[in-house]
Amino acid sequence: LLRWNEVRYRKKGLPRGTMGWPIFGETTEFLRQGPNFMKNRRGRYGSFFKSHILGCPTIVSMDPELNRYILMNEAKGLVPGYPQSMLDILGKCNIAAVHGSTHKHMRGALLALISPTMIRDQLLPKIDDFMRTHLNSWDNRVIDIHQKTKEMALLSSLKQIAGLESSSMAQQFMPEFFKLVLGTLSLPINLPGTNYRRGLQARKNLVGMLRQLIQERRASKESHHDMLGGLIKIDDNKYKLTDDEIIDQIITIMYSGYETVSTTSMMAIKYLHDHPKVLEELRKEHLEIRGRKRLEDPIEWNDLKSLRFTRAVIVEASRLATIVNGVLRKTTEDMELNGFVIPKGWRIYVYTREINYDPFLYPDPLVFNPWRWLDKSLESQSYFFIFGGGTRMCPGKELGIAEISTFLHYFVTRYRWEEVGGDKLMRFPRVEAPNGLHVRVSSC
Numbered sequence: 001l002l003r004w005n006e007v008r009y010r011k012k013g014l015p016r017g018t019m020g021w022p023i024f025g026e027t028t029e030f031l032r033q034g035p036n037f038m039k040n041r042r043g044r045y046g047s048f049f050k051s052h053i054l055g056c057p058t059i060v061s062m063d064p065e066l067n068r069y070i071l072m073n074e075a076k077g078l079v080p081g082y083p084q085s086m087l088d089i090l091g092k093c094n095i096a097a098v099h100g101s102t103h104k105h106m107r108g109a110l111l112a113l114i115s116p117t118m119i120r121d122q123l124l125p126k127i128d129d130f131m132r133t134h135l136n137s138w139d140n141r142v143i144d145i146h147q148k149t150k151e152m153a154l155l156s157s158l159k160q161i162a163g164l165e166s167s168s169m170a171q172q173f174m175p176e177f178f179k180l181v182l183g184t185l186s187l188p189i190n191l192p193g194t195n196y197r198r199g200l201q202a203r204k205n206l207v208g209m210l211r212q213l214i215q216e217r218r219a220s221k222e223s224h225h226d227m228l229g230g231l232i233k234i235d236d237n238k239y240k241l242t243d244d245e246i247i248d249q250i251i252t253i254m255y256s257g258y259e260t261v262s263t264t265s266m267m268a269i270k271y272l273h274d275h276p277k278v279l280e281e282l283r284k285e286h287l288e289i290r291g292r293k294r295l296e297d298p299i300e301w302n303d304l305k306s307l308r309f310t311r312a313v314i315v316e317a318s319r320l321a322t323i324v325n326g327v328l329r330k331t332t333e334d335m336e337l338n339g340f341v342i343p344k345g346w347r348i349y350v351y352t353r354e355i356n357y358d359p360f361l362y363p364d365p366l367v368f369n370p371w372r373w374l375d376k377s378l379e380s381q382s383y384f385f386i387f388g389g390g391t392r393m394c395p396g397k398e399l400g401i402a403e404i405s406t407f408l409h410y411f412v413t414r415y416r417w418e419e420v421g422g423d424k425l426m427r428f429p430r431v432e433a434p435n436g437l438h439v440r441v442s443s444c
């Protein structure tokens with residue numbers, strides 16, 4: 001079977017590599033060995049090789065220059081190639097499912113909602129208000145930071161989207177959203193009891209709730225200063241969207257910021273716990289801001305801009321933990337890439353993990369050292385892929401950093417914490433704490 005599978009995919013012009021078993025390919029080895037799978041293959045075949053993972057024939061690219069080229073050249077037929085389950089559950093107007101002018105339109109509509117001006121005037125006050133309440137009454141308790149940061153990411157975006165964070169709708173929303181997330185990472189087999197079926201059902205329920213909310217908003221004629229208000233107030237907006245597009249846009253915002261923001265926040269807390277000197281420096285930055293304010297004064301735009309060390313802590317946590325291992329693309333036609341011919345419809349895994357540990361870019365790459373980011377130019381170097389690159393570069397980068405910074409502000413100025421211990425962290429294929437990350441919290 002192994003040999004038959006190799007012959008089946010033996011086409012002139014393809015890069016070297018192995019295809020594993022029919023249907024399953026090399027997925028099991030990939031998931032079990034994690035980053036070592038990639039390193040072993042690179043040792044054998046170079047940094048551009050073929051494999052069959054996650055249900056598709058795939059080219060893995062570990063070459064930074066080539067990765068940059070792929071990200072910058074969507075127009076040449078290198079479009080997002082996310083799994084079918086994700087596309088089905090996130091909707092056909094989801095930003096990852098659209099290309100060309102439709103992508104430009106959806107992205108424009110999104111950027112109008114989360115621009116720096118919007119963060120300053122509308123979103124930051126909501127984020128601040130939310131974080132204060134979310135972090136209330138943690139004193140003298142054992143808290144599961146993994147759980148809390150997940151709730152934080154979702155509820156904070158529900159507040160920004162439609163002021164829903166403490167409504168009964170949020171309580172109905174949350175379990176459905178968690179089922180949707182699980183469904184997007186499942187095999188697309190629509191049978192009772194599968195995560196895929198549950199995810200589709202959860203999408204249907206969420207769409208129903210959002211549709212009702214949009215109808216109520218339209219009927220009330222009241223104007224709302226939140227993301228949904230911005231999406232509905234379209235007559236004077238060049239990025240006019242249909243109701244279906246508005247719904248998929250909202251699901252996109254919640255989904256894209258959920259795992260990224262929650263996991264980065266959790267890992268920041270973990271690294272701060274393990275590195276007291278870094279924590280001291282970070283706390284100093286936040287206490288300086290608090291010192292100038294009354295207790296009830298919110299974090300404002302200028303405060304956020306002054307949090308240089310906090311930003312460095314967040315980026316360093318994303319780098320060292322590698323929150324995003326890479327991004328997926330697929331070819332829309334047979335194409336030549338790096339001297340090879342990649343057949344139409346193959347996936348390209350733009351694997352960006354290794355560049356995070358490059359000793360030339362990051363001396364002592366395995367050390368948690370936020371100070372390295374204080375030289376701003378490191379964030380604009382050509383191989384900074386933590387937030388993607390090219391036309392799909394993360395539009396939520398500054399919003400995500402604003403959320404995590406505000407969360408850290410209230411956490412480090414109000415509390416001290418120590419790990420209860422024994423919790424395991426998984427680093428691959430996703431960063432997570434399977435049994436939670438428990439800390440004992442006491443007030444400062």
Ligand code: HEM
Nearest residue numbers: 095253256257260261324327386387388392394395396400
């Ligand atoms: C701090 C945490 C975050 C990280 C590490 C992160 C990372 C990324 C990465 C690597 C991509 C590129 C995906 C690709 O090329 O296929 C991306 C895209 C995207 N991100 Fe983020 N992200 C973060 C926060 C957010 C937030 C808070 C939002 C909320 C609006 C968001 C919305 C998006 C969207 C909509 C895209 C797709 C853009 C497009 O296809 O044009 N992200 N993000």
